[in-house]
Amino acid sequence: SEQADEKLEEIERSREQTIVSASEAKTREDEITELADEAGKLRADIDARIQASQEAQQQLQALTGQAAEIRKELESLLPGATAAGLAAAYKKTKDEISDRMDTLFTKFWLGLGALIGTLVLGHVLLPPLPTELGPLMLQVLSRAMLASPAVWFTWVVVRQYTYLSRLHTDYGFKEAVATSF
Structure with missing residues (x-):
């Protein structure tokens, strides 16, 4: 029975x-x-x-396509904007040259008036032209001076x-060419 008690204890320990x-x-x-949960x-x-992530990638691809289209459109507009800018610059320069030409035209008439005035003044102040060659040359030289x-x-x-005038024509041509493009 001692064995049975040991077996029982062993079974109890196993249990x-x-x-x-x-x-x-x-x-x-x-x-x-x-x-697992x-x-x-x-x-x-x-x-x-x-x-x-896949949706964001699709949106990125769509936006990249739109950006490429906008870039193409901008690049197509750039030459026109450049031509318009050049045309405006050429027109401004042409107008400035035209204003300077108007001023010079007024100065030209003043110069002609001064020339006529000096000829009249020389005729009034200086004695009449002599017939002899030496004094005639001296009078012509003094009037010329x-x-x-x-x-x-x-x-x-x-x-x-x-x-x-040449510059005005040149810039007018440049303006016309830039405007036509």
């Missing part, structure tokens, strides 16, 4: 170990169930994030007016 093991198994099973939630969260500033002034004005 207690089985109860403890069953309890531990139940705890592990609960932990595994919790981890968390894994399911994480998987759903990952799936949602993947879906959101009296008129030379007016002649020089008028000549300079005419040269500047001619130069500006």
Whole structure:
């Protein structure tokens, strides 16, 4: 019976170990169930994030396409804007040249008036032209010296007016070409 008591104690220990093991198994099973639930939630969260990422990528592609179209449109408008800017600059320069030409035209008439005035003044102040060659040359030289500033002034004005006239024509052509494009 001592053997039976030992066997009984052994069975009792085995039963207690089985109860403890069953309890531990139940705890592990609960932990595994919790981890499986968390894994399911994480998987759903990952799936949602993947879906959101794919939607964001599609939106990015759509916006990239729109940006490319806008860029093409802007690039097509740029030459027109450049031509318009050039045309405006050429017109402004042409108008400034035209204003300078008007001023020079007034100066030209003043120079002609001064030339005529010096010729009349020379005729009034200086004695009449002699018939002898020596005194005639002296009189012509003195009258030429009296008129030379007016002649020089008028000549300079005419040269500047001619130069500006060419520039005016050139800028008018440039304006026309820039406007046509």
